Amino acid sequence: MSYIVIARRWRPQGFDDLVGQSAVVKTFKNALASDKIAHAYLFSGPRGVGKTSSARILAKALNCTNRAGSEPCGKCDSCIAITAGAAVDVLEIDGASNNSVDSIRELRENVKYAPSGGKYKIYIIDEVHMLSTPAFNALLKTLEEPPPHVIFIFATTEAKKIPSTILSRCQHHSFRRINRSEIRGQLKKIIEKEKINISDMALDMIAKAADGSMRDGLTLLDQASSFTDEITEKELQSLLGLPETEILLSLSETILSGNISETFSIIKDLTDQGSDLRQIARELVEYFRNIAILKITTDAKEILEFTEEEANVLREMSADMNIQQLTLLLTELLKLEGEVRNSINPRYTLELGLLRTSFVKGMTSVEDILKMIGEPGDIELAPDIPAEPPIQKKTEKVEPEIAAVPEIKVSNEPLSLNKEDIWKKLVDRVDMEDHLLAGKLAEAKPVKLTQTELSIGFNGGMSILADSIEKNMSVISPMLQELSGQKLRLKILSLPNEKNGKDIKEIKEEIFKEPLVKDAMKAFGAALLNVKPLEDEDHPDNTD
Amino acid sequence: MALKDIIGQEKALNILKGCINKERIPHAIFFAGDEGIGKKLTAINFAKTLNCTGTSDGPDLFADVPAEQDTAVFKDACGKCSSCIKIDKGSHPDIFFLGPEGDGGQITVSAIRQLEESLSYKPFEGEWKIAIIDNADRLNRSAANAFLQTLEEPSQKSILILISSRPDMLLTTIRSRCQRINFTPLPIDTMSRLLQEKHAEFDHEHASLLSTLSGGRLGYALNENLVTQRDWSFDIFNQMLGAPEDNIWEDRNAMEEWFEWGQLLLRDIAVYKTTGRADLLINRDKKDEIKKMSDVSELKGILKLSREFYTIKERLHFNLNKQLTFNYTSLLLKEMLGKKDH
Numbered sequence: 001m002s003y004i005v006i007a008r009r010w011r012p013q014g015f016d017d018l019v020g021q022s023a024v025v026k027t028f029k030n031a032l033a034s035d036k037i038a039h040a041y042l043f044s045g046p047r048g049v050g051k052t053s054s055a056r057i058l059a060k061a062l063n064c065t066n067r068a069g070s071e072p073c074g075k076c077d078s079c080i081a082i083t084a085g086a087a088v089d090v091l092e093i094d095g096a097s098n099n100s101v102d103s104i105r106e107l108r109e110n111v112k113y114a115p116s117g118g119k120y121k122i123y124i125i126d127e128v129h130m131l132s133t134p135a136f137n138a139l140l141k142t143l144e145e146p147p148p149h150v151i152f153i154f155a156t157t158e159a160k161k162i163p164s165t166i167l168s169r170c171q172h173h174s175f176r177r178i179n180r181s182e183i184r185g186q187l188k189k190i191i192e193k194e195k196i197n198i199s200d201m202a203l204d205m206i207a208k209a210a211d212g213s214m215r216d217g218l219t220l221l222d223q224a225s226s227f228t229d230e231i232t233e234k235e236l237q238s239l240l241g242l243p244e245t246e247i248l249l250s251l252s253e254t255i256l257s258g259n260i261s262e263t264f265s266i267i268k269d270l271t272d273q274g275s276d277l278r279q280i281a282r283e284l285v286e287y288f289r290n291i292a293i294l295k296i297t298t299d300a301k302e303i304l305e306f307t308e309e310e311a312n313v314l315r316e317m318s319a320d321m322n323i324q325q326l327t328l329l330l331t332e333l334l335k336l337e338g339e340v341r342n343s344i345n346p347r348y349t350l351e352l353g354l355l356r357t358s359f360v361k362g363m364t365s366v367e368d369i370l371k372m373i374g375e376p377g378d379i380e381l382a383p384d385i386p387a388e389p390p391i392q393k394k395t396e397k398v399e400p401e402i403a404a405v406p407e408i409k410v411s412n413e414p415l416s417l418n419k420e421d422i423w424k425k426l427v428d429r430v431d432m433e434d435h436l437l438a439g440k441l442a443e444a445k446p447v448k449l450t451q452t453e454l455s456i457g458f459n460g461g462m463s464i465l466a467d468s469i470e471k472n473m474s475v476i477s478p479m480l481q482e483l484s485g486q487k488l489r490l491k492i493l494s495l496p497n498e499k500n501g502k503d504i505k506e507i508k509e510e511i512f513k514e515p516l517v518k519d520a521m522k523a524f525g526a527a528l529l530n531v532k533p534l535e536d537e538d539h540p541d542n543t544d
Numbered sequence: 545m546a547l548k549d550i551i552g553q554e555k556a557l558n559i560l561k562g563c564i565n566k567e568r569i570p571h572a573i574f575f576a577g578d579e580g581i582g583k584k585l586t587a588i589n590f591a592k593t594l595n596c597t598g599t600s601d602g603p604d605l606f607a608d609v610p611a612e613q614d615t616a617v618f619k620d621a622c623g624k625c626s627s628c629i630k631i632d633k634g635s636h637p638d639i640f641f642l643g644p645e646g647d648g649g650q651i652t653v654s655a656i657r658q659l660e661e662s663l664s665y666k667p668f669e670g671e672w673k674i675a676i677i678d679n680a681d682r683l684n685r686s687a688a689n690a691f692l693q694t695l696e697e698p699s700q701k702s703i704l705i706l707i708s709s710r711p712d713m714l715l716t717t718i719r720s721r722c723q724r725i726n727f728t729p730l731p732i733d734t735m736s737r738l739l740q741e742k743h744a745e746f747d748h749e750h751a752s753l754l755s756t757l758s759g760g761r762l763g764y765a766l767n768e769n770l771v772t773q774r775d776w777s778f779d780i781f782n783q784m785l786g787a788p789e790d791n792i793w794e795d796r797n798a799m800e801e802w803f804e805w806g807q808l809l810l811r812d813i814a815v816y817k818t819t820g821r822a823d824l825l826i827n828r829d830k831k832d833e834i835k836k837m838s839d840v841s842e843l844k845g846i847l848k849l850s851r852e853f854y855t856i857k858e859r860l861h862f863n864l865n866k867q868l869t870f871n872y873t874s875l876l877l878k879e880m881l882g883k884k885d886h
Contacts (some may be wrong), residue, residue, distance in 0.1 A: 002700050003568045005723075047720040085697075096689035097657065130689045157717055216720045219570075223723040226568040227559045238555055241726035261819040268824055274552070274731040274760050276577075339854060341712060344579075344804050345759040348811035348826070352850045355814055355843075 006225075007218035010190055012053045013083065014071050015061070019186045019214060020178030021050055027173065028054075032061055032070035038171040040143055040152040042128075044159035045175025048215030051155040054175070055124045056082060058153060059090045063118035078118050089115040090122045095154075096130035104131070104138045111142055111150050121150050128154040129161040136163050143169045177212030187217055196221070198231040205236050243270075243280045251280070252287055255329070255354060256317055258361035263354050267347065277346040281337045288333055291318045292326040324367075325360050332357045369523050419449040422484055423456065429479050437472050440465045444492075453489040454480065466492045545632070546621040547589045550582050551738055551762065552730035559725050560590055561618050569594070569672075570723040572695050572704045574680070576711035577727025580763030586727070587676045587705045589621055591631055591639050594703070595670035598625030627670055637668040640675040644682040651683045653690050660694050663702045673702045680706035681713035688715050695721045729760030739765065749829070756826045774827065777805035784874035785881060793866055803857040810850045813838045817846065837881060845880035852876055 012018045015025045024043075031037060041058070043051040060072035060082045072079050081087035093107070107123065115121040125131075131139075143152060143166065154170065156162065184207040191198055198206075198221075206224070210217030220240070224231045227239055237244055247270065254262040270277065290304055291314050297303060304311070318326060336353035343349040423446035431438035441456075443465055448455040458466055469476070469492060480488050511517055520526070547557060556575070563569045575583040596619065621628050630636035642659055644651055659675055667673045677683075683691065695704060695718060706722060708714060730738075735758075736751035746754070750771075757774060758765035780793075780802060793799045812825050817838040822831050856869060 003570070005570050008697065047717045094690070094693040096686065096692060097660075099686070099690075127689050127692055130686060213720055219720065219723055222568070222570065223559065223725075226566050226570075227562045239559065241728065261821065264815055264819055264821075264824045271729070271756075271760065272732045274728045274734075276726065276728050279726075345808065347759055348808050349854075352807070352811050352814060352847065355818065356847050358818075 005219065006190065006194065006222040007048075007215045010218060012050065012057065013060075013074055015057055016071065018050050018054060018057070020182040021054070021175055024054065024173050024175060028058060028061075029070040032067075037062065037151065039146050039150065040170040041154065042159070042162065042167065042170035042172045043153065043155045043175060044162075044172065045157070046177055046213060047157055048210075048213030048217075049175045049178055050214065051157075051175055052124075052126055054173075055126075055153040055155050056090075056092075059087075059122040059124060059151075062120050062122060062151065063087070063089060065118075087118070089118040089120065090124065092124045092126065094127060095125045095156075096127040099130045099132050099135055101132060101134040101138050104135045108138070108142050112147055114147075115149055119149070122153065123150065124153045124155070126155045127157075129156040129158040133163070136166055140165055140169070178210075178214050179212070180207045180210075183207045183210050183212075183214060183217045186214065187221055190218070190221070194225070196225045196231070197229060198224070199233060201233040202231045202236045205233065205240070205242075209240055209242075241276050241279050243275060243283055248280070248283055248287055251284065252291075253317060255284075255357055256321060256361075258358045260355055260358045263358070264351060267351055267354075271347050277350050278340055281333075281340040281346070281350055285330070285333050285337050288326065288330045290314060292323065292330050294318070295321075295323050295326055321361075325363060328363065329357055329360045332360065370520075372523065419446045419454070422446070422449065422454065422480075425483050426476070426480055429483060430476060433479075434472070434475065437469070437475070440469055441476075444469075447493055452487065453491045454484075455491045455493050457493040545585075545589060546623050547586070547593055548620050550586050550589060552734055553582055553586060553727055556586060556725045556727050560586070564593065565618050569703060571698050571702060572706070572722040574706045574708070574711070574714075574719065574722035574724045575727060576708055576724055578729055578759070578761055579709045580758075580761040580767070581727050581729060582763065583707045583709075583727050584676070584678055587707055588631065590705070591672075591674040591676065591703075592621035592623070592628045593619070594672045594674065595627045595631065595636070595638065596621045596625055597627050598622035636670065638670040638673045640673075641678065642675065643678040648684075649682060651677070651680075651687050653684070653687045656683070656687045656691050656694075660691075663694065664699050667701055671701065674705065675702070676705045676707065678707045679709075680718075681708045681710045683714070683718075688718055692717055692721065730755070730762055732756060732760060735760055735762060735765070738762065742766075753827075753829060756828075773801065774805060774808075777802050778809065778830065778833075781806060781809060781877070784870075784877045793870065796860055796863075799864075799866065799869065800857060800860050803853050803860070807850055807853050807857075809834075810846055810853065813841060814843060814846045814850070817841070817843050841881045849876060849880045 015029060018025050041055075043054060045051055057072065060074070060079050061067060061070060063078045063082070064072040065076040065078055066073050074080075074083070078087065078089075082090050085092070093103075111121070111123075113121075146152065152170075154162075154166075159167075159172070159174075184203060187203055187206060190196075191203070202224070206217055206220045209220055224236055224239055228235050234244075236242075247266065251263065251266050254260075254266065267277070270280065290306070293303055294306075294311055294314050295318055321329075332353065336350065336357075339353060340346045340349045427438050427441045430441055444456040444458050446454065447457045473490065476490055480490055547560070550557060575587060577583055623629075623632075627636065631639050634641065640659055640662060642651060642655055645655065646652075663673055663675060665673075698704060704722075706714075706718070711719070711724070732752065732755045735755040736748065739751040739754055740746050740748065743751075754765045754770055757770045764770075793802060808826060812827050812830075812834050815824050816822070816834050822828070825831060825834060827834065853873075856864070856873065860869075
């Protein structure tokens with residue numbers, strides 16, 4: 001008899017053995033107790049959380065001959081046959097291998113025959129996401145109204161690949177990742193039964209490395225226990241290829257302190273020992289993620305499942321970093337991790353990347369620089385307004401601009417309200433006759449209204465529309481006269497790309513004089529490239 | 545050849561040995577680790593050991609490990625019995641090899657189905673049926689999914705060994721069904737010692753250069769002419785800084801290689817620039833040239849350049865024009881390495 005791995009030996013055989021899926025289990029138990037069985041179920045969730053096991057348990061419970069309540073007895077012929085995988089009425093189909101429409105047609109042929117012994121004929125289709133589209137479609141009719149003795153159970157890791165027509169015909173149960181403490185609890189139970197010697201720390205590491213999947217955890221436990229009789233933290237680290245915590249700690253410290261020479265030394269030692277640098281890059285990312293999270297939260301236990309001491313060590317390390325710097329660091333490391341993973345020789349990719357991160361230390365956030373700009377003394381202020389704080393200066397400087405802008409409009413155009421009104425009415429009126437033309441007109445802006453003419457203008461590139469409007473003048477003119485009740489003429493002006501009557505050049509010069517801008521440019525070593533007006537505001541802002 | 549001849553993978557071998565000793569051989573094993581460090585060799589010899597009918601002669605590699613039970617004394621492959629010889633020749637009926645085939649370089653569903661069928665029978669002559677799937681990351685999507693059920697619950701007396709140098713490319717559902725055994729690059733000291741043992745003509749200097757250049761991958765260091773390749777890329781590098789010639793790269797592979805070497809050189813320049821320590825360099829024999837280059841360059845420029853190199857290397861898969869790439873790179877080099885640091 002060949003060895004059967006722990007993960008298979010410890011497959012849950014009843015609902016009570018199923019760890020970490022309380023919501024799903026409760027639903028099944030209630031359904032079984034009240035005999036409300038759906039004819040199609042879909043189980044989805046990540047790898048190793050109990051989908052296939054649940055399908056088998058459900059099948060057992062349904063066909064169990066002496067079921068009390070909702071648990072299958074596990075002793076009757078039917079239960080034993082299902083556990084051994086030999087039951088005639090429970091058909092487990094590998095959806096990935098039998099994914100063609102022909103397999104489904106064959107299945108449909110067989111569906112109509114009554115079960116040979118049990119109450120139900122149960123089809124478990126595993127990896128159902130691999131069925132082809134025609135196969136899925138061929139299944140639809142049967143799935144909607146199967147014979148009363150048939151129950152379908154689908155299991156998949158990728159529910160999003162299932163067509164919605166299938167989804168809507170099934171009762172969908174989402175299996176969730178199993179959390180660390182639940183995995184740990186189950187492992188603990190198993191090591192007692194299997195008589196495996198393992199230290200508590202090592203057990204924690206396995207539960208962590210399992211990453212939400214019970215099967216991963218059990219596989220690791222299995223491997224560790226065949227590797228050594230006495231599983232300790234150190235043994236496990238070498239088994240998992242994890243870098244030792246001390247090395248990770250010192251590497252992180254050198255990165256945080258920007259001591260690049262020391263970083264290189266550590267990496268040299270690591271390669272000299274033959275460590276897996278890819279794994280180290282991955283661990284570094286996680287390490288800094290934890291540091292960043294600890295920086296912004298006090299609730300370390302909830303999110304990271306850390307003890308308070310562990311959290312404090314990390315907090316201390318990052319004491320003189322702010323969250324912006326840490327985020328930047330983390331971003332660089334994430335990028336680096338991908339590069340290292342694909343690199344032929346990970347060593348120098350890692351080194352160059354870490355060299356890049358060493359600049360983060362010297363970086364100051366934009367926020368801080370802006371604050372610095374505001375502090376007199378740090379950066380020279382413009383000589384004409386020395387004493388006032390900068391915020392006041394800004395508002396002061398902006399106000400005359402607001403005043404200046406309407407000034408231009410008002411002085412030239414006393415009937416400004418009317419101009420907009422008439423134009424809007426005209427566009428609406430034209431719209432009733434000629435929708436296309438109205439669309440073109442809507443692009444234009446009314447500029448000026450005098451006793452005899454209404455001038456409109458197009459902005460920059462839209463002036464090509466002017467020609468076609470000119471052609472349609474015969475349509476527009478009577479309408480305009482009708483609306484205004486006056487002999488108004490429509491005049492099309494071509495507007496230069498100007499903003500509120502002010503030249504870009506003028507604005508630029510004005511902005512250059514602004515001390516705040518001056519300081520900012522000095523602080524960043526920047527040049528003024530472009531000036532953009534803010535559309536929604538009525539004064540030109542100088543944010544660029 | 546037997547398991548004891550595999551060099552530098554003690555950790556992995558210890559795990560395998562432990563499995564055999566305790567008679568707890570998992571049905572699915574996943575060998576993960578860099579190219580050229582002995583994964584496939586280990587897999588073949590593991591298969592030999594399992595099916596060996598003779599007895600191992602000579603001192604046992606694992607003699608120092610105490611055996612807990614009488615029956616569990618580890619026997620390495622003898623390399624002489626008919627089973628071992630057949631496996632070496634690749635003609636053993638119970639050992640199956642599977643690797644990427646055809647144009648796409650993929651492992652297809654039909655190959656997997658065929659394997660599944662072969663595995664469903666009892667072993668012909670050996671004790672175990674063993675399937676070795678090389679480059680398992682090349683399993684295409686349907687093949688990988690079709691494999692899942694077999695991988696979880698194969699027939700009795702079958703062992704599946706998956707090998708990959710890019711373990712992250714495999715489906716998590718596959719990985720979670722296997723016991724993963726990590727293969728690590730060799731420690732530099734061990735490797736240079738081995739190289740010197742194998743090649744008497746290597747002096748210590750050369751052997752350690754080879755080990756660092758190959759990044760601890762023995763197969764890589766032995767099979768390829770690393771130093772020549774390195775010098776070739778150095779020459780191009782220098783040419784780019786001077787007056788470039790045309791058509792220096794032969795094909796895309798050469799380009800890819802060159803950019804990899806280029807990054808190595810940049811790394812050395814950057815390291816020297818920041819630390820000034822010669823012992824951290826990889827191209828130790830080129831110390832003077834590297835020093836010269838690091839003198840005329842700026843750190844920011846080098847880092848930018850390495851980013852650019854990385855990007856170009858990524859894009860090589862999209863058929864970059866060779867000449868344009870060359871000109872672009874040489875421009876970049878001149879710009880970045882031409883600057884004087886003040």
